Amino acid sequence: MHAITIPEPGGPEALVWAEVPDPQPGEGEVLVEVAASAVNRADIMQRQGFYDPPPGASAYPGLECSGRVAEVGPGVSGWAVGDEVCALLAGGGYAEKVVVPAGQLLPVPQGLDVKRAAALPEVVCTVWSNVFMVAHLRPGETLLVHGGSSGIGTMAIQLAKAVGAKVAVTAGTKEKLERCAELGADILINYREQDFVAEVKDATGGAGADVILDNMGAKYLDRNVQALAVNGRLAIIGMQGGRKGELNIGTLLAKRAAVSATSLRARPLEEKAAIVAAVKEHVWPLFAGGHVRPVVDREMPMSEAAEGHRVVEESGHIGKVLLVTS
Numbered sequence: 001m002h003a004i005t006i007p008e009p010g011g012p013e014a015l016v017w018a019e020v021p022d023p024q025p026g027e028g029e030v031l032v033e034v035a036a037s038a039v040n041r042a043d044i045m046q047r048q049g050f051y052d053p054p055p056g057a058s059a060y061p062g063l064e065c066s067g068r069v070a071e072v073g074p075g076v077s078g079w080a081v082g083d084e085v086c087a088l089l090a091g092g093g094y095a096e097k098v099v100v101p102a103g104q105l106l107p108v109p110q111g112l113d114v115k116r117a118a119a120l121p122e123v124v125c126t127v128w129s130n131v132f133m134v135a136h137l138r139p140g141e142t143l144l145v146h147g148g149s150s151g152i153g154t155m156a157i158q159l160a161k162a163v164g165a166k167v168a169v170t171a172g173t174k175e176k177l178e179r180c181a182e183l184g185a186d187i188l189i190n191y192r193e194q195d196f197v198a199e200v201k202d203a204t205g206g207a208g209a210d211v212i213l214d215n216m217g218a219k220y221l222d223r224n225v226q227a228l229a230v231n232g233r234l235a236i237i238g239m240q241g242g243r244k245g246e247l248n249i250g251t252l253l254a255k256r257a258a259v260s261a262t263s264l265r266a267r268p269l270e271e272k273a274a275i276v277a278a279v280k281e282h283v284w285p286l287f288a289g290g291h292v293r294p295v296v297d298r299e300m301p302m303s304e305a306a307e308g309h310r311v312v313e314e315s316g317h318i319g320k321v322l323l324v325t326s
Helices: 041-048 121-134 151-162 174-183 196-203 217-227 249-255 269-282 284-288 302-313
Strands: 002-005 016-019 029-038 064-072 084-088 097-101 105-107 142-146 166-171 187-190 209-214 228-236 258-261 296-301 320-324
Touching: 002 302, 016 302, 029 084, 029 302, 041 302, 064 121, 084 121, 084 269, 097 269, 105 269, 121 151, 121 209, 121 228, 121 269, 142 151, 142 196, 151 166, 151 174, 151 209, 151 284, 166 174, 166 196, 174 187, 187 196, 196 217, 209 217, 217 228, 217 249, 228 249, 269 284, 296 302, 302 320
Parallel strands: 142 166, 142 209, 166 187, 209 228, 228 258, 296 320
Antiparallel strands: 002 016, 029 064, 029 097, 029 320, 064 084, 084 105
16 A cells, blocks of 8 residues: 655655555454545644654554545454444554554544545544533533634534534634634634734623633643633643743632643543544534534645645645545
């Protein structure tokens, strides 16, 4: 088979489409013939040499994929050759075939093309686990999403609206904010021109956001805490704005607020399987009802993954960039 390899860390040109050995499914695993994968920030960090795969994971980038079951390994039930699936991965999605633990497989949602399903596993599992399983967003509360036009952001808007929450987003252009509004965002904040703390407080009568989903890390830490409501919950999922920030414990105590930080890739298999099961139970019915859809900016051949990385690094996209095998 062919896969995107990274002989040496570097820029997008470091991604090389090469012939590699076919993977073989082991106990509890399924072999998937990949139709598409998607570009995530974690893939870019891996390419740059800053985010190695966890032990035992594929060396190839790609944290999600969609395709068809090609082989079922020992000890696996509930899946058959030919099933259309999408999968949460620790790596290996940028390839023509990938081995997946059975607990990280999901059926392609009803009415969705198999290729577009590649836009779902990483973002849905990230949003559901952080916004709902950790931060416990409830109907009537306000969620602030930084990077509202990203793959994570576009999914967070839709899922929050589906449960009856109010949604505020930050983005850097009018076009991106308009797309967020089309998805249901209520409060639109251009972070280049507006102070998100002031805007969120003004829109909530001074209360602030009950939950904040943050991809920036250090750069936004202090202002995120300022923007939280009493009993608010800040969920940090990225470090695009740096690793180390100063946390005002006094403000946090006064608000009886909480700060959590999670990652998905290196979690134990049983934790990933629990998240995937929760997503199947709570989110997949929303696709069947037409309430939630992936937002795909563009598709391109997987062999041209370097161009996909350039697009995402320049932040000119809205939603997901897909890499398709044919």
